[in-house]
Amino acid sequence: MRSSLRSFLSRTITESGYEQICSSDSGFDGSLWNQLAGSGWLDVAAMSSDGDEVSAWPISGVHMGEEFGRALVPAPVELVTGFLLPVLHRLAGFGPVLDDSTFVDDLPAVTIEPALALIRAGAPRPGGLTVDTTADGTLSLSGSVPSVQFAASARTLYLPVSLGATWALARIPLDQAGVATVSTRSIDPGRTCATVVVTDVSVPAADVATTAADGEPMAAVLAEALRSYLLVLDGKAIGAAQLLLEKTVAYVTQRTQFGVPVGSFQALKHRIADMATSIEAARSIASYAAWQVAQGHQDSTEMVLSSRIFCSEMYRNVCESAIQCHGGMGFTWEQRLHYWYKSALFDAAVDGIAVEDLGRLLRKSA
Amino acid sequence: MDFALSPAAEKFRARFVEWLDAELPEEWRNYSMHGSTFDEVVEVRRAWGRLLHAGGWAGPSWPVAHGGLGLGTEELTAYCEELVRCGAPEPMNSNAIGILAPTIMKYGTVEQKERFLPPMLAHDELWCQGFSEPAAGSDLAGLATTATHDPGDGVYRINGQKLWTSRGQYADWCYVLARTGQGSKRHEGISMMLMPMHQPGVDVRPLRNITGSSEFNELFLTDATAQDCDVIGPVGDGWQVANFALSNERGPRLIERALTFKQEQTKGLEDLMGTWDDGPSAGVDAVPDSMVAAHIDARVVDAMAHRILALTAEGASVGVLASMSKLIWSEGYQRFLSALVEAFGADGASDVAPFAVWQDRLLRSRAGTIYGGTSEVQRNIIAKSLGLPASGPR
Numbered sequence: 001m002r003s004s005l006r007s008f009l010s011r012t013i014t015e016s017g018y019e020q021i022c023s024s025d026s027g028f029d030g031s032l033w034n035q036l037a038g039s040g041w042l043d044v045a046a047m048s049s050d051g052d053e054v055s056a057w058p059i060s061g062v063h064m065g066e067e068f069g070r071a072l073v074p075a076p077v078e079l080v081t082g083f084l085l086p087v088l089h090r091l092a093g094f095g096p097v098l099d100d101s102t103f104v105d106d107l108p109a110v111t112i113e114p115a116l117a118l119i120r121a122g123a124p125r126p127g128g129l130t131v132d133t134t135a136d137g138t139l140s141l142s143g144s145v146p147s148v149q150f151a152a153s154a155r156t157l158y159l160p161v162s163l164g165a166t167w168a169l170a171r172i173p174l175d176q177a178g179v180a181t182v183s184t185r186s187i188d189p190g191r192t193c194a195t196v197v198v199t200d201v202s203v204p205a206a207d208v209a210t211t212a213a214d215g216e217p218m219a220a221v222l223a224e225a226l227r228s229y230l231l232v233l234d235g236k237a238i239g240a241a242q243l244l245l246e247k248t249v250a251y252v253t254q255r256t257q258f259g260v261p262v263g264s265f266q267a268l269k270h271r272i273a274d275m276a277t278s279i280e281a282a283r284s285i286a287s288y289a290a291w292q293v294a295q296g297h298q299d300s301t302e303m304v305l306s307s308r309i310f311c312s313e314m315y316r317n318v319c320e321s322a323i324q325c326h327g328g329m330g331f332t333w334e335q336r337l338h339y340w341y342k343s344a345l346f347d348a349a350v351d352g353i354a355v356e357d358l359g360r361l362l363r364k365s366a
Numbered sequence: 367m368d369f370a371l372s373p374a375a376e377k378f379r380a381r382f383v384e385w386l387d388a389e390l391p392e393e394w395r396n397y398s399m400h401g402s403t404f405d406e407v408v409e410v411r412r413a414w415g416r417l418l419h420a421g422g423w424a425g426p427s428w429p430v431a432h433g434g435l436g437l438g439t440e441e442l443t444a445y446c447e448e449l450v451r452c453g454a455p456e457p458m459n460s461n462a463i464g465i466l467a468p469t470i471m472k473y474g475t476v477e478q479k480e481r482f483l484p485p486m487l488a489h490d491e492l493w494c495q496g497f498s499e500p501a502a503g504s505d506l507a508g509l510a511t512t513a514t515h516d517p518g519d520g521v522y523r524i525n526g527q528k529l530w531t532s533r534g535q536y537a538d539w540c541y542v543l544a545r546t547g548q549g550s551k552r553h554e555g556i557s558m559m560l561m562p563m564h565q566p567g568v569d570v571r572p573l574r575n576i577t578g579s580s581e582f583n584e585l586f587l588t589d590a591t592a593q594d595c596d597v598i599g600p601v602g603d604g605w606q607v608a609n610f611a612l613s614n615e616r617g618p619r620l621i622e623r624a625l626t627f628k629q630e631q632t633k634g635l636e637d638l639m640g641t642w643d644d645g646p647s648a649g650v651d652a653v654p655d656s657m658v659a660a661h662i663d664a665r666v667v668d669a670m671a672h673r674i675l676a677l678t679a680e681g682a683s684v685g686v687l688a689s690m691s692k693l694i695w696s697e698g699y700q701r702f703l704s705a706l707v708e709a710f711g712a713d714g715a716s717d718v719a720p721f722a723v724w725q726d727r728l729l730r731s732r733a734g735t736i737y738g739g740t741s742e743v744q745r746n747i748i749a750k751s752l753g754l755p756a757s758g759p760r
Binding site for chain 2: 059245249252253260261263264265266268269270272273274276277280281282283284285287288289291292295303306307310355356358359362363
């Protein structure tokens, strides 16, 4: 299954195609998105629950993430695969019909940032959004939602909102009066962001999900999807780092100085051994965390946060080592290492789980 | 990959816990060597080995035919987890039971198995290991100790010096690597043999370690003898035998280390919060970043151990993951202890509980990146597995 996803992605996303998308005005390619959305690959969570030969979700999510990371997909695949689709599958009759053409010509904008308060201890970060609820369940929104990936190219925003004691998922068409997207480029050229500014926007009750089809409160549904999304991001980090390790081993084997391959020098060997070791360590904790989530383990949130912090740091460190081991070539645009490095920096900053988040959680449970 | 233990393993665990609850003396729970002389530690460890044997719980991975429990990977995991959970001392002969015994079972004669295995398991005879030498540490094939065959007396006469021989001053027997001949390569002509410790040619000189206690020794061998029927495996092919022996060091140790790291990390955090003036419930918003990093590292080590055990249970090869997990454990564990002692502030340097115990653990942990293949050797092994070019002589 992974090898067919790998070959699908390598056919669909070429090096030159990636660079074209990154340097285009919108930073997004609708036809590439339609190929991804129409391929069925994004809905791995559904495949897992069908009980075929796919690993249990979110273990399969880690594996998918690895392939997304190798290929470095210039589209919000991790958010859609890891978060949005798992949530929508729990909500009957909310949002689009889920089939092989879901999201074709209909890029969703997703942000998880407000919902992170559900899994990290401490006060929610002050958001820029005010939410008023009317008696008939209509929401009225004003304010801004920052760092929404690909929002300028999307048609619908899926927004987790806190309603005081409860949570909801709001579905907000972006092409309506009162909604403006202010595009910003990010450090990751393959990942445009926008701030979505809303002014007195009403969201009818039909577009506000407050419970799952089985009656489970939205807070639990969102927390579950957050865990799986963070694990898909872990997979992305692992897959990307593995590719950079392979590139680095190949480079130091063919590059000679002082009459020998530079990879024969122990200083480089040990640095590269550390890259490989941290990748396998990350693979171990991510798959263990995913297994715990799949088993419904009690302290799986703490494991997921631990895994996210470890994998995020591992990804950045492996990129930095790869650049160093490539010498001057590592610093060039053409060697392409920078694309992964920038994605590592982006992933650590946006939706980032920080050491202090886990620190608060540990303190709370002490 | 399935990380869960089988129902059979969980059933086994329940029986073992029941026995431990009834039999493990209270004063041996959460056992710490700190504050005891090594003589006292040895007494406890020997007595615990005997108690396990008497209860029928010794030799977890030994076949039942040799008096062991014949546990598979998953039962063995449960067994190790429960011992760590109650903080039981390490049985005195655990090195021999885990490393030498499988080697005797694989390479030894029927007579050797019958002679040596039962008293080893019963802790009636204590063992030590004679591999390393002053000039043969990481480069074990550089060993220079010789064993000359004397067919008249039916013995080998052993001459040389061994180093880092743990518990040598208490041992009755030593398994020794020595040169019995000349090969065309350095690792040829080596043999492994069993040598009695109580004889005039064996001089044991304790070395004081970093904590101040004398647990390992130098062995000076001057015409010390081993019976020629006590060579394990083919004469001259001891390199292969020794490598098999050392390969047994891994699996169960990993689970022990991982769980110990996790338990100590939890306890360390409690001890640290106990030093805060306003107690753990107020004041400081979050635990220090270094302690969060230790929390994560402990979970990474645990995940690697479980992954390796799951692979082993599936019959898959572990390969270089063994080296990787040793690196991640030894270096992460040292970082944790060092950061904890630092986080204690001035208290961390004082000689009162609980600080002195943490200092002792920190000092002991320095050995982890040296024994069983230094961190540098592990990195060389990993680099080789990645296909990096060999370093030529320069």
